[in-house]
Amino acid sequence: MKGSARRKLDQLNFMEQVRECRDNGYLLSSKKIGSGAFSKVYLAYATHERLWHNPKLASDLRGKRHAMVAIKIISTAEAPVEFSQKFLPREISSLNATYKHLNVVQLYETYQNSRRSYLVLELAARGDLLEHINSVSDHRCRPGLEEDEARGLFWQLVSAVAHCHSSGIVHRDLKCENILLDDRGLLKLSDFGFANRSGLKNSLLSTFCGSVAYTAPEILMSKKYNGEQADLWSLGIILYAMVTGKLPFKERQPHRMLHLMRQGPTFRPGMSPECQDLIRGLLQLRPRARLDLQQVAAHCWMLPIAHALFCTMLSSSPGARNQPSPSCQQPLTTWSLAETHSLQGCSSDSSVPSTGDLATRVLLAQCPSAQTQSQEEVQGLPS
Numbered sequence: 001m002k003g004s005a006r007r008k009l010d011q012l013n014f015m016e017q018v019r020e021c022r023d024n025g026y027l028l029s030s031k032k033i034g035s036g037a038f039s040k041v042y043l044a045y046a047t048h049e050r051l052w053h054n055p056k057l058a059s060d061l062r063g064k065r066h067a068m069v070a071i072k073i074i075s076t077a078e079a080p081v082e083f084s085q086k087f088l089p090r091e092i093s094s095l096n097a098t099y100k101h102l103n104v105v106q107l108y109e110t111y112q113n114s115r116r117s118y119l120v121l122e123l124a125a126r127g128d129l130l131e132h133i134n135s136v137s138d139h140r141c142r143p144g145l146e147e148d149e150a151r152g153l154f155w156q157l158v159s160a161v162a163h164c165h166s167s168g169i170v171h172r173d174l175k176c177e178n179i180l181l182d183d184r185g186l187l188k189l190s191d192f193g194f195a196n197r198s199g200l201k202n203s204l205l206s207t208f209c210g211s212v213a214y215t216a217p218e219i220l221m222s223k224k225y226n227g228e229q230a231d232l233w234s235l236g237i238i239l240y241a242m243v244t245g246k247l248p249f250k251e252r253q254p255h256r257m258l259h260l261m262r263q264g265p266t267f268r269p270g271m272s273p274e275c276q277d278l279i280r281g282l283l284q285l286r287p288r289a290r291l292d293l294q295q296v297a298a299h300c301w302m303l304p305i306a307h308a309l310f311c312t313m314l315s316s317s318p319g320a321r322n323q324p325s326p327s328c329q330q331p332l333t334t335w336s337l338a339e340t341h342s343l344q345g346c347s348s349d350s351s352v353p354s355t356g357d358l359a360t361r362v363l364l365a366q367c368p369s370a371q372t373q374s375q376e377e378v379q380g381l382p383s
């Protein structure tokens with residue numbers, strides 16, 4: 001098809017999409033914020049009428065004080081049947097199963113016709129983690145994020161993945177490009193296109209998913225694998241990318257990649273030994289030897305953040321305000337309220353149960369004086 005004919009067709013298609021969105025209560029803007037293999041993602045606005053009819057959407061956007069959403073439009077007529085019948089339904093059911101956590105992109109609703117499917121998603125307007133790492137690296141004239149910043153983001157990611165796993169979902173495509181940031185700088189895990197139910201505790205998966213650079217060795221070796229343990233490997237790669245600005249193993253050929261993996265990651269001088277230890281703990285060749293999420297959250301590199309969060313929870317609870325724990329008196333000036341909520345995994349909607357038990361459990365183990373002092377406050381949190 002000639003260029004001008006293609007442009008005309010694109011324009012007609014877009015006008016049709018605008019109409020279909022309007023019929024469903026959204027004003028589609030022409031601002032394209034991303035695209036995937038069979039999808040385009042646009043900025044859109046929820047109408048008053050839509051907000052009135054969709055309490056899930058209304059309660060979330062009320063907290064954000066805007067009406068913007070991201071609409072992912074999938075051209076099901078053009079996509080392979082397997083995509084429309086297998087992966088897309090899985091993406092939708094995984095997003096529904098992981099609703100609602102502050103660090104997982106929210107799916108507000110879907111609508112479809114014979115040609116397209118529409119996913120109305122929470123907007124994460126500040127791009128992805130890869131772009132963020134690259135822009136910070138340029139700014140610092142040094143590859144990678146400061147460890148303090150990496151710690152804050154990584155905690156949010158661990159909290160999001162823990163929420164997915166406890167909801168029975170394995171992501172299977174964890175990578176920097178699938179981790180988005182919103183306008184408050186909060187991390188939002190997205191793209192559940194390869195996600196699956198983790199099913200029975202010991203059931204194994206066999207499909208190859210994701211990008212080679214983030215893929216666990218057992219998958220590259222075409223073995224049956226445990227999805228949760230494979231996600232843990234990807235977390236190790238992401239943490240390495242955050243603090244070094246590079247990928248630890250980079251090879252196109254799986255067998256060469258495996259060779260590099262067996263040698264293990266190398267670290268630049270200046271990286272803290274604690275961070276190196278955490279990365280090594282995740283990048284274990286044997287899946288069962290990898291740290292689990294609880295161990296990651298309790299790792300000494302993570303402690304400053306778990307500690308800060310726990311102290312914030314203590315100081316904001318009425319009983320503890322007058323009686324601070326002697327071991328929890330560090331200033332918390334580096335954490336804003338939004339960050340603290342995120343660390344807790346809480347939603348901005350107070351009616352939603354908090355899933356942020358990670359820090360509480362970690363700190364109760366690490367901070368005995370807090371344990372005796374705050375029994376009552378902590379009992380209020382889900383475990």
Ligand SMILES: Nc1ncnc2c1ncn2[C@@H]1O[C@H](COP(=O)(O)OP(=O)(O)OP(=O)(O)O)[C@@H](O)[C@H]1O
Binds near residue numbers: 041105121128
């Ligand atoms: N909720 C969102 N907020 C802002 N941008 C988004 C959102 N969801 C997706 N995007 C943007 O759109 C791009 C494509 O979205 P997504 O990764 O979900 O689609 P995909 O079809 O699964 O992509 P791929 O084929 O690369 O796996 C993302 O890389 C991101 O830049």
